[in-house]
Amino acid sequence: MAVYDTLGTTYARTRRPDTRIAARIHAALGDAEDVINVGAGPGSYEPPHTLLAVEPSRTMLAQRPPGSAPAVCAVAERLPLRDKAADAVMALLTVHHWTDLAAGLAELRRVARRRVVVLTWDQRVFRERFWLVRDYLPQAAAYDDTRAVPPERLAALLGGARLETVPVPHDCTDGFGAAYWRRPHAYLDPEVRAGISMLAQTGDDTLTPGLTALADHLATGHWHTRHADLLARDTIDVGYRLLVADLCPRGARRDLHARPDRGGGPRPPA
Numbered sequence: 001m002a003v004y005d006t007l008g009t010t011y012a013r014t015r016r017p018d019t020r021i022a023a024r025i026h027a028a029l030g031d032a033e034d035v036i037n038v039g040a041g042p043g044s045y046e047p048p049h050t051l052l053a054v055e056p057s058r059t060m061l062a063q064r065p066p067g068s069a070p071a072v073c074a075v076a077e078r079l080p081l082r083d084k085a086a087d088a089v090m091a092l093l094t095v096h097h098w099t100d101l102a103a104g105l106a107e108l109r110r111v112a113r114r115r116v117v118v119l120t121w122d123q124r125v126f127r128e129r130f131w132l133v134r135d136y137l138p139q140a141a142a143y144d145d146t147r148a149v150p151p152e153r154l155a156a157l158l159g160g161a162r163l164e165t166v167p168v169p170h171d172c173t174d175g176f177g178a179a180y181w182r183r184p185h186a187y188l189d190p191e192v193r194a195g196i197s198m199l200a201q202t203g204d205d206t207l208t209p210g211l212t213a214l215a216d217h218l219a220t221g222h223w224h225t226r227h228a229d230l231l232a233r234d235t236i237d238v239g240y241r242l243l244v245a246d247l248c249p250r251g252a253r254r255d256l257h258a259r260p261d262r263g264g265g266p267r268p269p270a
């Protein structure tokens, strides 16, 4: 059974693709004519020209909306695809779950003709800048320390990659770890926590003292006084990073040219 068969039951409710992040991902994909999405979950951020989604959890596959791209139940480490199957391959917020990172990244390179795009986070920046894990839930940060992959390591395994900062909007609709940085009450909601693997996998028993302190600081106004600077901001960089790796051999066209964003989220129903 895949981890997300239990972890992912409410995923589509709290993890709705964010249009601003979609624009960044689609710009990174450039003019790729077809795209494979690995670790696809319910299909967030898939462009309309997605050829295939690859996802090991049947619970996640079941949350793909009608009209989504075709999907196959498989893991990154063994992609059921021929070499150079699509212009671009993307893997979004998934590599930290893989059992064999090097094998999975080698597979992304094998099936991509021109570009690999990976969305991840830099745990050193996250730990230092994100108040939730720094001040309240260090156990969750410690859990992420065991699985977060430094972007430079990813870039090296991809044979070189450009790194782009992905700021998190204050009203981000994709409820990943730091999505609620300016909406602190959200972390007291069990459904929100269920959609964030670092919190769900650390477990409420371990998190309770920190969550109780957060609830207290919100009730007394201490949090708002301490974080007045955050309340004045629209976006924050807490370490989310896009890696863009070009695979063209020497002499071939290296760039996938940027093109206008064609909208975020899963493909609309046909």
Ligand SMILES: C[S@@+](CC[C@H](N)C(=O)[O-])C[C@H]1O[C@@H](n2cnc3c(N)ncnc32)[C@H](O)[C@@H]1O
Pocket: 002, 003, 004, 015, 038, 039, 040, 041, 042, 043, 044, 054, 055, 056, 057, 060, 074, 075, 076, 077, 091, 092, 093, 094, 097, 098, 099, 197
């Ligand atoms: C946080 S979700 C991200 C889903 C989607 N990419 C998104 O951005 O919403 C992580 C996904 O990685 C998948 N996953 C876990 N292990 C995997 C593996 N070895 N190969 C491919 N996907 C995997 C999980 O089942 C889950 O759907």
